[in-house]
Amino acid sequence: xxxxxxxxxxxxxxxxxxxxxxxxxxxxxxxxxxxxxxxxxxxxxxxxxxxxxxxxxxxxxxxxxxxxxxxxxxxxxxxxxxxxxxxxxxxxxxxxxxxxxxxxxxxxxxxxxxxxxxxxxxxxxxxxxxxxxxxxxxxxxxxxxxxxxxxxxxxxxxxxxxxxxxxxxxxxxxxxxxxxxxxxxxxxxxxxxxxxxxxxxxxxxxxxxxxxxxxxxxxxxxxxxxxxxxxxxxxxxxxxxxxxxxxxxxxxxxxxxxxxxxxxxxxxxxxxxxxxxxxxxxxxxxxxxxxxxxxxxxxxxxxxxxxxxxxxxxxxxxxxxxxxxxxxxxxxxxxxxxxxxxxxxxxxxxxxxxxxxxxxxxx
Amino acid sequence: xxxxxxxxxxxxxxxxxxxxxxxxxxxxxxxxxxxxxxxxxxxxxxxxxxxxxxxxxxxxxxxxxxxxxxxxxxxxxxxxxxxxxxxxxxxxxxxxxxxxxxxxxxxxxxxxxxxxxxxxxxxxxxxxxxxxxxxxxxxxxxxxxxxxxxxxxxxxxxxxxxxxxxxxxxxxx
Numbered sequence: 001x002x003x004x005x006x007x008x009x010x011x012x013x014x015x016x017x018x019x020x021x022x023x024x025x026x027x028x029x030x031x032x033x034x035x036x037x038x039x040x041x042x043x044x045x046x047x048x049x050x051x052x053x054x055x056x057x058x059x060x061x062x063x064x065x066x067x068x069x070x071x072x073x074x075x076x077x078x079x080x081x082x083x084x085x086x087x088x089x090x091x092x093x094x095x096x097x098x099x100x101x102x103x104x105x106x107x108x109x110x111x112x113x114x115x116x117x118x119x120x121x122x123x124x125x126x127x128x129x130x131x132x133x134x135x136x137x138x139x140x141x142x143x144x145x146x147x148x149x150x151x152x153x154x155x156x157x158x159x160x161x162x163x164x165x166x167x168x169x170x171x172x173x174x175x176x177x178x179x180x181x182x183x184x185x186x187x188x189x190x191x192x193x194x195x196x197x198x199x200x201x202x203x204x205x206x207x208x209x210x211x212x213x214x215x216x217x218x219x220x221x222x223x224x225x226x227x228x229x230x231x232x233x234x235x236x237x238x239x240x241x242x243x244x245x246x247x248x249x250x251x252x253x254x255x256x257x258x259x260x261x262x263x264x265x266x267x268x269x270x271x272x273x274x275x276x277x278x279x280x281x282x283x284x285x286x287x288x289x290x291x292x293x294x295x296x297x298x299x300x301x302x303x304x305x306x307x308x309x310x311x312x313x314x315x316x317x318x319x320x321x322x323x324x325x326x327x328x329x330x331x332x333x334x335x336x337x338x339x340x341x342x343x344x345x346x347x348x349x350x351x352x353x354x355x356x357x358x359x360x361x362x363x
Numbered sequence: 364x365x366x367x368x369x370x371x372x373x374x375x376x377x378x379x380x381x382x383x384x385x386x387x388x389x390x391x392x393x394x395x396x397x398x399x400x401x402x403x404x405x406x407x408x409x410x411x412x413x414x415x416x417x418x419x420x421x422x423x424x425x426x427x428x429x430x431x432x433x434x435x436x437x438x439x440x441x442x443x444x445x446x447x448x449x450x451x452x453x454x455x456x457x458x459x460x461x462x463x464x465x466x467x468x469x470x471x472x473x474x475x476x477x478x479x480x481x482x483x484x485x486x487x488x489x490x491x492x493x494x495x496x497x498x499x500x501x502x503x504x505x506x507x508x509x510x511x512x513x514x515x516x517x518x519x520x521x522x523x524x525x526x527x528x529x530x531x532x533x534x535x536x
Contacts, residue, residue: 037454038437038453038454038455040438040440040452040453041450041451041453041454043450044438044450044452044453045453146483149482149483149484150483154482155454156482156485157454157457157477158477158488158492159476160457160468161477161479161481162477163457166449166450166451167451167464167467167471170457170468170472171472171478171479172479172480174479202473226472228468228471228473228474228475229472229473229474230472230473230478231479232480233479
């Protein structure tokens with residue numbers, strides 16, 4: 001088997017990936033749910049049946065042109081830390097990380113295509129791209145799906161579309177989502193009304209790791225909820241519209257904060273820098289929240305000569321599994337917090353403290 | 364008003380759920396409400412969507428089965444299993460529980476008919492089916508209007524279409 005560590009792109013490289021509007025839109029993702037005709041869904045199937053489905057699907061996915069040099073693994077072959085790293089990179093779901101034999105993963109070299117086998121559905125395939133690229137992600141996964149349907153017999157109904165384990169995914173089986181960094185709206189206390197109005201449009205707003213997770217580091221995931229009765233293109237376009245609106249709101253919130261409450265902004269960012277440059281123990285949650293403020297500072301050009309790569313790299317590296325893989329998996333939580341603080345301090349050694357843009361004298 | 368579940372006792376517990384722009388109402392008697400755990404409105408958040416939807420679905424499935432518990436002939440999945448997990452057993456379950464699911468899907472989604480991508484092999488037959496139903500409608504209208512010349516043409520066209528579409532790709536439910 002390929003070693004996951006060697007396979008995965010180093011965080012420093014990932015942090016250098018660029019995409020449109022990536023100041024605010026960290027990544028764009030489209031996933032499709034598909035099932036095989038005549039086979040019980042993974043949650044109901046007995047183990048031999050799940051294995052049979054896995055053995056049918058896995059070679060078909062491996063043979064796709066997109067999957068040359070891919071990593072293909074059964075979930076029982078991946079250790080808990082490997083799985084957690086994949087979750088931290090949004091390449092598998094938390095639900096899939098809990099799976100063992102009878103489930104699998106095929107991941108392409110660029111980490112842009114990830115196909116989960118026997119998650120909630122027989123197939124959950126996603127295209128993940130940096131920045132605001134929902135349309136491109138849809139085109140990419142649509143092509144992969146069209147290639148795959150030639151090799152597999154999908155469960156499809158004329159009336160109800162692609163049949164899925166959960167009726168909430170029925171029809172197109174599509175989930176279009178984007179990861180947004182919204183510190184401005186959070187600091188301006190405008191985030192709740194925005195979430196509410198997005199909800200009213202039938203879209204879901206979730207935390208960093210999807211369903212039931214908190215918005216660590218001011219990162220929010222916006223996605224469609226309805227999958228039946230609206231075609232893929234319209235769903236993608238609707239999300240694009242809403243996201244453009246949120247981006248505009250976030251930019252406005254930042255400008256307005258700088259204009260009317262510059263001290264509040266400088267205070268938050270200055271403190272975040274102060275803690276990161278000097279602390280000797282930092283939890284992963286705290287790290288994310290501090291890094292989020294630092295990212296905002298970089299966007300506002302308060303750290304001249306630095307770019308976002310530094311923060312984005314740390315965003316990934318300070319997460320529990322990434323940290324443990326880098327050092328050791330036999331660390332206590334305290335030891336991890338201490339190592340995390342060392343790593344962040346070291347990285348910030350050559351970063352000067354944030355500049356303050358004083359308004360021109362008024363007299 | 365009678366209870367939606369037992370259809371015997373008068374409904375005294377009324378629940379209203381609004382999803383998007385669609386409204387779903389449930390009217391239950393004291394006992395049925397209690398058995399579903401909805402006797403204390405303060406402890407029952409209507410925002411608890413999953414519970415509501417699960418309840419609505421299993422209840423509709425129950426009604427569709429005329430009180431008998433439905434079981435999927437292909438995979439053995441029962442309605443109580445759906446109540447527990449909110450997931451179905453296999454693709455065929457959609458046929459087994461079609462009647463109950465119909466209402467549930469309406470509350471969950473934008474529409475009740477799939478629009479969008481279809482597997483290539485079915486795309487032709489999907490388009491055919493749409494064309495057929497349109498022709499069928501025209502034919503009925505032509506006959507009503509006693510426009511028999513037109514009706515004959517339409518009949519031939521329908522015949523032509525049905526012969527062309529291979530039966531194994533035609534999906535029915």
